[in-house]
Amino acid sequence: MRRLAVCSLSAEGFAPYGEVLDASGPPTNFANNGTIEVYRDIAGIDVAADGGRVCLSVVRARGRALPFRIDVMESHPLGSQAIAPLGTASMLIVVAPAAGPLDPDHIAAFCTSGRQGVNYRRGVWHHPLIALNSGGDFLIVDRAGEGKNLVLEKLVQPLEVFVPD
C-alpha cells in the first residue's frame, strides 16, 4: 500500500489548505489589562454562499490508531469548515488542494498538538475527522443551509498514513 508520513502541524505547512487555529507568533493586541494575548480574526469563515449561515456544533469522536488507512476524502464546495479541540485532543489531518478533482498524489498529512484546531478553506479536500484519543470533544464552525455541500471521493488506491521514526 502507498504510505504517507505525518508532519507536525504548522501555519506554514497548512497554508495551502487553510488556517491553523492556535496562539502562535506575535499577538495582534492585548486585552483585559494585559492579562490576555489576542490573535484576532485568524481564519476565513466563508459560509455565506447560496444563503448559508454559520453553524456551531460539537462532536465527540472515538480515537483511531496509527497507521491509519485513507479510503475516502471529502470536500465542502459551499463553505469553510473549522474544527478545534474542546479539551486536549489530537487529530490526524489529511488534506489535498481545493482546485479541481482530488489528486491522490497531492495528499498531505499532519498531526495536531492536542490544542491546535484547523480551518479548511472552502473546497479543500480532507478526510473526515480522525481523533487520536478517545472521548475527545471538538467544536465545529461550518455552514448550515440549502444546497449540496458534501462531495465524497473514494481513493482508487488506499493510502496508509504513518508516524515516521
Next chain:
Amino acid sequence: MRRLAVCSLSAEGFAPYGEVLDASGPPTNFANNGTIEVYRDIAGIDVAADGGRVCLSVVRARGRALPFRIDVMESHPLGSQAIAPLGTASMLIVVAPAAGPLDPDHIAAFCTSGRQGVNYRRGVWHHPLIALNSGGDFLIVDRAGEGKNLVLEKLVQPLEVFVPD
C-alpha cells in the same frame, strides 16, 4: 464586600444567558461509520446586525486566582460571543441578563469543566474572560464589523466570587 458563590456550569443553569458548548445529552446524529457523535447547531451565532460578519480569534489568557473580585461587566449589543477552550482550560463565567441595564442583584457565576465553552447571547452582560489556569488558549467566535459593539459598566459595589466549601 458582597460575595457570590460559583456553581458548576450546566446547560440548564446557563439557559437564560446562552448556550453551553459541550457534548451532553443525546447526540443529534452519528457520523463517520458511527465513530463520531454529533451535537449539531447547538448555539445561536447572531452576528449579522448592522452588516456584521463572523470572526474567529484565539486568545491566550493568564490564570487568575479565586476568590476573584468583579469590578466591571461588559455586553455586546450587536452580536453573540462564543468562547471555548483549545486544550483543557477552565473559566469562571460571570453573567447577568441581557434585558436593560446591568442589575447587580442578578449576577450569576459558573465554573467550567475545562472542556466546556459558552456562547453569550447578544446583549448578555458578562465579565471579560477569567481563565483559572495559566497558558490556556481559547477560541472566540464573535462579530467583526462597524458599529459600537462594546458597552462597559462599572459596579458601584464590587462583588467577590468564591468557591463554596
